[in-house]
Amino acid sequence: MARRVAIVEDDFDQRENYRDALQKSGYDVDTYKNRPDALKGMKEDMPDLAILDIMLENEMDGGFDLCRDLRALSPTLPIIFLTARDTDIDRVSGLRLDAWDYLTKPLNMQFLSVRINSLFRIVDSLGQPASEESHTMVIDDLEINEDSMSIRWKGQELSLTLTEFWLIESMARHPGHVKTYENMMQITRQSYVERNTINGYIRRIRNKFKEIDSSFKNIQTVFGVGYKWNTGD
Amino acid sequence: MRAGFSIRTKLLMVALLLLLIPWMSYVYVRDMKTFLLSGQENALSLTSRAVATILHDRPELFTEDRVIRPDDSDDSEVYATPLSAYINLNGDLSDWGEQATQAVTYLPDNADSNLDDSIKNSISVDHIIGYRGNFIYAMFKVSDDSVVFRQRGFLRVDAADHIRLTLNAPDRPEQRYTLIARETGRMSIYLMDENWHYPITGEPNYDLAAELGLTDEGYNVELRIPRFMLSSETRVKLAVADVDDPESLKIEALVATTPRNDKDDLSRLLIKSPEIAKILKALDRSDARIWVFNTQKRPTAVVGSINSDDDYEQAVKPSPNDNVWSSLRYYYTYSLQTIFSYIIEQPTADIEDLNDSVQQRNDEIIERALAGEITTDHRPSLDKRSSILMSAHPIYLGDEIPGVVVVEQSTKQVLGKQKETLENVISVTLLVLVTVATALLLFASRLTLRIRRLRNATETAIDRDGRIVNQKLLAEAKSGDEIGDLSRSVSNMLERLSQYTNYLRGLPDTLAHEVSNPLNVVNSSLHNLSLEIPDSADSKYMERAKNGVNRIGSILRNLTEAANLEQAMQSETREAVDLIELIESYVDGYSFSNPEQAFEIEVYSRPLNVEIAPDYIAQALDKLVDNAIDFAAPGTAIVFKARRLNNFAQIDIINQGSHLPEGMAERIFEPLVSLGRKDAQKISLGMGLYIVKLIASFHGGDVLARNLLSSDGVIFSLSLPIYSAQTNE
Numbered sequence: 001m002a003r004r005v006a007i008v009e010d011d012f013d014q015r016e017n018y019r020d021a022l023q024k025s026g027y028d029v030d031t032y033k034n035r036p037d038a039l040k041g042m043k044e045d046m047p048d049l050a051i052l053d054i055m056l057e058n059e060m061d062g063g064f065d066l067c068r069d070l071r072a073l074s075p076t077l078p079i080i081f082l083t084a085r086d087t088d089i090d091r092v093s094g095l096r097l098d099a100w101d102y103l104t105k106p107l108n109m110q111f112l113s114v115r116i117n118s119l120f121r122i123v124d125s126l127g128q129p130a131s132e133e134s135h136t137m138v139i140d141d142l143e144i145n146e147d148s149m150s151i152r153w154k155g156q157e158l159s160l161t162l163t164e165f166w167l168i169e170s171m172a173r174h175p176g177h178v179k180t181y182e183n184m185m186q187i188t189r190q191s192y193v194e195r196n197t198i199n200g201y202i203r204r205i206r207n208k209f210k211e212i213d214s215s216f217k218n219i220q221t222v223f224g225v226g227y228k229w230n231t232g233d
Numbered sequence: 234m235r236a237g238f239s240i241r242t243k244l245l246m247v248a249l250l251l252l253l254i255p256w257m258s259y260v261y262v263r264d265m266k267t268f269l270l271s272g273q274e275n276a277l278s279l280t281s282r283a284v285a286t287i288l289h290d291r292p293e294l295f296t297e298d299r300v301i302r303p304d305d306s307d308d309s310e311v312y313a314t315p316l317s318a319y320i321n322l323n324g325d326l327s328d329w330g331e332q333a334t335q336a337v338t339y340l341p342d343n344a345d346s347n348l349d350d351s352i353k354n355s356i357s358v359d360h361i362i363g364y365r366g367n368f369i370y371a372m373f374k375v376s377d378d379s380v381v382f383r384q385r386g387f388l389r390v391d392a393a394d395h396i397r398l399t400l401n402a403p404d405r406p407e408q409r410y411t412l413i414a415r416e417t418g419r420m421s422i423y424l425m426d427e428n429w430h431y432p433i434t435g436e437p438n439y440d441l442a443a444e445l446g447l448t449d450e451g452y453n454v455e456l457r458i459p460r461f462m463l464s465s466e467t468r469v470k471l472a473v474a475d476v477d478d479p480e481s482l483k484i485e486a487l488v489a490t491t492p493r494n495d496k497d498d499l500s501r502l503l504i505k506s507p508e509i510a511k512i513l514k515a516l517d518r519s520d521a522r523i524w525v526f527n528t529q530k531r532p533t534a535v536v537g538s539i540n541s542d543d544d545y546e547q548a549v550k551p552s553p554n555d556n557v558w559s560s561l562r563y564y565y566t567y568s569l570q571t572i573f574s575y576i577i578e579q580p581t582a583d584i585e586d587l588n589d590s591v592q593q594r595n596d597e598i599i600e601r602a603l604a605g606e607i608t609t610d611h612r613p614s615l616d617k618r619s620s621i622l623m624s625a626h627p628i629y630l631g632d633e634i635p636g637v638v639v640v641e642q643s644t645k646q647v648l649g650k651q652k653e654t655l656e657n658v659i660s661v662t663l664l665v666l667v668t669v670a671t672a673l674l675l676f677a678s679r680l681t682l683r684i685r686r687l688r689n690a691t692e693t694a695i696d697r698d699g700r701i702v703n704q705k706l707l708a709e710a711k712s713g714d715e716i717g718d719l720s721r722s723v724s725n726m727l728e729r730l731s732q733y734t735n736y737l738r739g740l741p742d743t744l745a746h747e748v749s750n751p752l753n754v755v756n757s758s759l760h761n762l763s764l765e766i767p768d769s770a771d772s773k774y775m776e777r778a779k780n781g782v783n784r785i786g787s788i789l790r791n792l793t794e795a796a797n798l799e800q801a802m803q804s805e806t807r808e809a810v811d812l813i814e815l816i817e818s819y820v821d822g823y824s825f826s827n828p829e830q831a832f833e834i835e836v837y838s839r840p841l842n843v844e845i846a847p848d849y850i851a852q853a854l855d856k857l858v859d860n861a862i863d864f865a866a867p868g869t870a871i872v873f874k875a876r877r878l879n880n881f882a883q884i885d886i887i888n889q890g891s892h893l894p895e896g897m898a899e900r901i902f903e904p905l906v907s908l909g910r911k912d913a914q915k916i917s918l919g920m921g922l923y924i925v926k927l928i929a930s931f932h933g934g935d936v937l938a939r940n941l942l943s944s945d946g947v948i949f950s951l952s953l954p955i956y957s958a959q960t961n962e
Contacts, residue, residue, distance in 0.1 A: 011750055017757035024764050084749030086793050087742075088800045106753040106786055109760035180826060191756070192786035195855065196794050199848045200801055223815055223851040224858075225822035 003120060004028040006047035008038040008066060009082075010057045018051070021109045027116070035062040039069055046074055049119060051112075054083040054090065067097045076126070078119045082107060088200065101162045103190060111189040118162055122149045139172050140231055142218075156212045163188050164205050171219065171229035180226040202227055240684070241677035248670045251662070258658035262651050269647040270622070274609045277521070277624035281640040282607070284523055285626035287512055288638065292630055311469065311491050311500045315535075316365040320372075322455045324417065324446020329363070329372055336361040336372065341475075341486040355379075356451075356475045360490040362502070369458040369502070373473060373490070377451035381476045383413045383421075390421075391429050391474065392482035396443070396454055399470035400462065401499050410438060412456065414445040420454070468499035509534035520646065524594075524639040525628070528603060531593050533636065539614075539621060539643045569660050573652065598625040602637040611644070620644045683709055683716050691723055701731040741792035741904075741920075748789055756782050791918050795904065798849075798924055802931045805846040809956050812841040812850075812882050813875055819854055820873065830862060830871065837876035844956035845932055853928040853936075854886075856921040857949050861888035864908070864947065881934065881952040892940040893947055901938050902926040925951070 005027045009015040012033070019029045030047055032038035034057045042050070050070060056062030067079055081094045084105045094102045100119055103112075125147040135146040143152040149165050151158050160168070170187045171179050185193040188201070202219060209216040220230050238246075314332055321328050336359040359374035373396060383393040395413040409425040411432070420443040423432035443456040463469075472489040476482055491500045509525045513536040522537040598608040602625035609624040623641050627634045690708035695701055704727050709720035759778055763770035813836055820832045861871045865888040874885040893901065893908070900906050907919030922936075929936040934953035941948055 011754070013754040014750065014757060017754065017761055020761045021757060021764070024761075084746045084753070086745070087797055088804070105749040106756040106782065109757050178822075178825075192783070192790050194790045194794055195852060196798060196801070197790075199852065200797075203801070203805070203848070221847055221851065222822050223819035223847065224855060225826055 002026055002028045003048040004030065004045075005116065006030045006032065006038070006042055006050045008032045008035070008050065008056065008063070009053045010034060010055070011053075017109075018112075021112070022116070025113045025116075033057070035059055035066045038066055042070060043073065046077065048123070049078045049080070049116060051080050051082050054081060054085055054094070064093060064097060067094070067099060071098055076123075078123060080115065080119070082112075091200075091204075095161060099161075104192075106191055108189075108191045111191070114189055115162060118149065121147070122162075125149075137169075137172070139175060139229075141213075142168075142172055144169055144172060153209055153212050153216070158208050158212065160205075160208065163190070164201060164208075167201055168205060168229075171227060175229045175231045178222045178226050178228045182226075184226060198226075239677075240681050241674065244673045244677040245670060248666070248673050251666045251669060254662045254665075255659045258655060258662070262655045262658070265654070266647055266651045269650065270644060273642065273644065273647060274622055274624065277622055277640045277642055278607065278609055278626070280521065280523070281624040281626035281638045284513065284525075284640065285628045285638040288509065288525065288628045288636070290630055292635075311362060311502050313362045313364040313369055313502060316363040316370065319365050319368070320363075320370045320455060320457070322442055322444040322457055324444045324453045324455060326372060326374060326453055326455070329361070332361060332363050333372065333374075336374065337490075339473075339488050339490045341488050355477060356473070356486050356488060358473045358488045358490055360471070364460075367460045369460060369463065371454075371456040371458070371471060373454040373456070374448075375451040375454070375473055375475075377475060377477075379477045379479075380447060380452050381479050381482070383415050384479075384482075385415070387482075389430050390423055390425070390432055391484060392476065394452070394476050395474050396456070397425075397429060397470075397472045397474060397487075398441070398456070398458075399499065401468040401470075402464055410441060412441075412443045412454065417445055417447050417452075419443070420445050463502060467502065469502045470498045470500065503531070513537075521640055521642040524641070526594065526599050526637045526639060528635060529593065530595060530599050530603075539641055565660070569656065569663075573656055573659070596623065596625075596639075598623055599637050599639060601625065602627045602639070603634055605634060614643065619648070680716075683712070687716060687720055687723075690720075694723075694727055701727055701734060704728045704731045738796070738904075742796045745789040745792045748785065752782060752785050752789070788918065791920050795920055795924050795927060798852075799927060802846065802849060802928070805849065807844045807846050807932075809842055809844050810847050810850075811839075812843050812845075812884065812953065813839050815847060815850065816854070816873055816875060816884065819851055823858060831869075832873065833870045834873045834875070837874065839875075841875060841877055841882035842956045843882050843932075843953045845953060849928045849931070850953075853925045853951065854884075856925045857886045857951065860921060861886050861947075861949070864888055864890045866890045866945075877955065878952070880955050882955055883950055883952045885948050885950050887941065887946060887948045889944065889946040891945060893938060898938045898940070902936065925949075929953070 005022055007015060007018045007022075007029060009018065009031070010033050015031045015033065019031050022029045030041060030045070032041055038052075038056075052063040052066055054061060054063035056066070059065065063081060063083065067081075070077055070079060075098075079097075079099045080101045080103060081099050082103045082105065083090070086104045091102050100122075101115060103115070125145075137144040137146065141154045143155075145151070146169070149162065151160060151165060151168055166187050166189070167184060170183070179187075181195050181198055184198050184201075188198075202221075206216065206219055209218075218230050220228050222228055314335065316332055317330055318328060326333050339358045339360055341356060355378045357376045360372065362369060362371045364370065375394075377394065381393045383390065383395075390411050390413050393413055395411050398410040398412065400408045400410075409427070409429060410422050411425050411429060412420045412422050414420040422438045422441045422443060423436075424434065424438055425431070426433055440459055440462060441457065443454055446453045470489065470491050472487050472491075474484050475486040475488065477485045489498060491498065513523050513525065513534055520537075520539070522535060522539050524532050525534040527533050596610070596612070598610045601608045605627050607624075607626050609622065611620050611622045613619070614621050621641050621643050623639055625637050625639045628636045628638060686708040687706070690703075690706045694703040694706060705724045706720050706727070709716050710724065711717065712720065755778075759775065759782065763775060769775050816834065820834060824830065824832060858871060865871060869889040872885075872887040874883075874887065876883055876885075897906075897908065901908065902922050902925070903919075904923040905919045906923075907917045922938075925936050929951055932953050934951065936949065936951045938947060938949050940946070
């Protein structure tokens with residue numbers, strides 16, 4: 001049975017393009033053009049994943065409100081924000097509402113499919129008992145579970161978005177090697193990423209580590225080039 | 234501030250215009266003086282006319298003069314001077330006052346007898362004739378070595394020292410009187426025979442009176458003759474007879490005190506007309522003097538004085554008891570009067586002028602009045618200190634002009650009035666001037682203060698980078714006048730400006746947001762198209778379309794970057810870093826990814842500890858290096874120079890290449906200001922250097938651009954405050 005993706009987007013063209021693209025990728029797609037319709041529809045028939053725009057018709061923060069309502073209905077529903085709003089505040093707000101990812105328009109459709117795939121993989125792995133540890137990578141205090149796409153630092157799990165996971169994973173896979181900005185832009189699987197955006201990701205990642213371990217220093221800036229993962233030495 | 238006069242100075246200069254008021258009053262008062270003087274002249278003229286009218290056609294007043302004609306000049310004349318007081322007949326000459334000094338000394342006449350020198354020297358007579366009221370007085374001051382009184386039982390009255398008086402009226406026989414004394418005191422006066430030996434009758438004459446008093450040198454005699462005994466045509470002779478030897482009783486010498494000539498020894502006695510004086514007395518004015526002159530231009534009568542009694546008020550020096558206010562007033566008035574004495578003609582309290590005893594006056598106006606003309610004139614007083622107005626009017630007797638009335642008055646009253654008026658005007662004006670100037674000064678100071686406050690508030694409302702700090706000016710915001718209006722307008726303007734700049738700042742973000750959605754449509758449509766028509770995926774046009782979409786995407790990122798950065802920096806934590814290390818590793822890294830670009834680093838001070846968010850500083854360096862590379866001449870190196878300047882770490886990033894256009898050095902850090910680009914494919918929105926500025930400001934530093942002086946090239950200087958660990962620990 002095909003997985004079902006709900007798309008909430010007030011712009012007809014975009015909505016239909018998403019639908020076409022995702023249907024071609026083999027998903028069932030429900031589309032909604034505003035918050036009340038979406039809430040009503042999803043209440044009746046909960047999708048496997050929801051993609052929300054933040055601005056919905058005349059509701060400035062309609063997406064955030066919808067996310068909150070959906071979260072109440074289903075704590076585990078993967079939710080992705082896909083929006084033109086690109087401010088730090090919006091990102092933080094979205095992720096605070098337990099969204100799984102925050103993507104900005106314009107978005108490459110291929111990347112969207114990849115993300116959705118990855119998210120479903122995470123969902124799948126969460127549903128299974130964590131018996132197999134073959135896909136776990138351990139570098140000193142860092143544990144990366146590639147199946148559930150989760151990361152532990154000193155035994156404690158970090159709450160990460162998909163993009164953040166990918167960035168940590170790519171750095172940690174080759175400790176001591178510099179990941180250039182260009183590399184990292186690819187890894188985010190988003191269309192248009194500036195250095196500033198990368199810096200923002202790294203800053204938020206560092207903060208998440210520091211919440212667990214205030215002496216965390218393993219992600220090092222290589223000025224003018226990018227970042228690298230340092231082992232504890 | 235541009236140089237110029239302050240409002241205060243300008244207002245004070247305007248206040249100086251008030252000085253025109255005293256000047257105006259001066260001119261006015263001067264004109265008023267002319268007017269008053271002409272009024273006074275008119276009044277005088279009227280007075281002289283009135284006096285003359287009274288004297289018209291009264292021949293008796295001038296009879297005494299009428300006889301005297303220029304052709305009678307062979308007649309000798311004796312003048313009687315007017316006396317200031319009636320003479321008390323007592324032999325004491327002190328009541329003759331000043332007139333006594335005019336006495337002439339007479340000696341025995343050589344021609345009269347051939348006396349020897351000893352006798353001649355034994356007698357001399359000081360003599361003068363005066364008149365007052367209805368009496369003529371004669372004074373004799375005789376120096377005589379031996380005074381011989383008349384002896385008892387001796388009938389002859391020429392056998393002692395005596396005085397002889399001869400009166401000759403044309404219609405009467407000659408009358409001879411002898412004044413003789415038995416002792417000091419009242420003298421006996423007898424009408425004498427021709428030989429002066431015996432009295433015609435034994436009865437003394439009681440109309441005449443004389444008194445003798447002894448002195449150290451001899452004796453004094455005062456003689457009084459009533460006027461009725463003398464008509465205007467009476468001629469007189471006076472002589473003192475000296476007897477020295479009491480035994481022989483012989484007259485040693487006869488001293489005539491009246492002139493003698495070839496015809497006879499008689500002389501005309503000239504006195505001023507008491508009749509006229511009597512009439513004039515009724516016209517007496519305290520401030521004017523009325524003269525009547527005869528055809529000889531001799532005064533026949535004079536009354537009044539040109540010195541009036543009213544005194545000018547002199548400021549009274551304050552006593553210690555007086556209050557401060559009156560002392561203040563005294564000093565104010567006193568100092569003003571001192572000043573005025575230099576500006577205004579000062580009337581003198583007393584005028585020294587011709588006194589009544591003047592014998593003859595030759596003023597032109599008398600001459601002209603005698604010719605029948607009515608004239609006014611003025612002359613200086615004798616002391617030259619004030620001016621005297623004169624008005625002359627002829628007196629008519631039928632067709633003849635027997636005399637002239639002259640009225641004189643000093644101008645000091647007019648001057649006094651002028652002075653008083655001017656003093657009042659000037660002192661009041663000065664007070665007003667001082668008050669107004671003070672008020673203006675205070676007003677202007679306050680105005681200046683307020684304007685300055687407003688200016689300061691306005692200047693601080695916008696910071697050095699043109700950002701609006703205060704939207705509302707507090708200074709003068711509540712004032713109800715124009716300055717308050719100005720303040721409110723500026724506030725209003727700032728508010729609108731601030732709204733506008735906020736709109737401008739938000740514009741790139743809004744724009745990016747709005748463009749994102751259609752761009753997403755294009756993007757996703759292209760994706761779907763390539764899925765639907767697989768052939769299109771390989772088309773070069775699909776490639777170019779995606780390229781274009783990518784570029785639009787980049788532009789959007791570019792536009793939103795600054796706004797995002799500002800937000801992001803707020804949550805950034807700073808750390809202490811050695812800036813030199815950062816630059817070195819940055820250049821290493823940059824060279825690693827761009828090996829074709831050459832760099833040089835010149836370090837002048839190490840370490841340069843700064844407290845920064847390294848990622849952002851690196852981002853700023855990125856932008857600066859990108860910019861430097863864009864404009865560097867091909868093949869030249871980008872030079873980094875790091876040094877410490879006071880409390881700042883300064884990084885200079887220098888590229889060889891063309892200079893910045895004029896005026897660009899200041900503007901280049903503003904958003905959306907771009908120098909243009911070399912590569913059409915490369916996006917140049919002018920946000921990069923704006924971001925550098927934002928980052929520098931966020932760190933409490935600054936960034937500047939300028940052209941190299943020595944060669945073609947541009948230098949960008951980023952300065953950041955030095956971090957000292959001591960202050961933080």
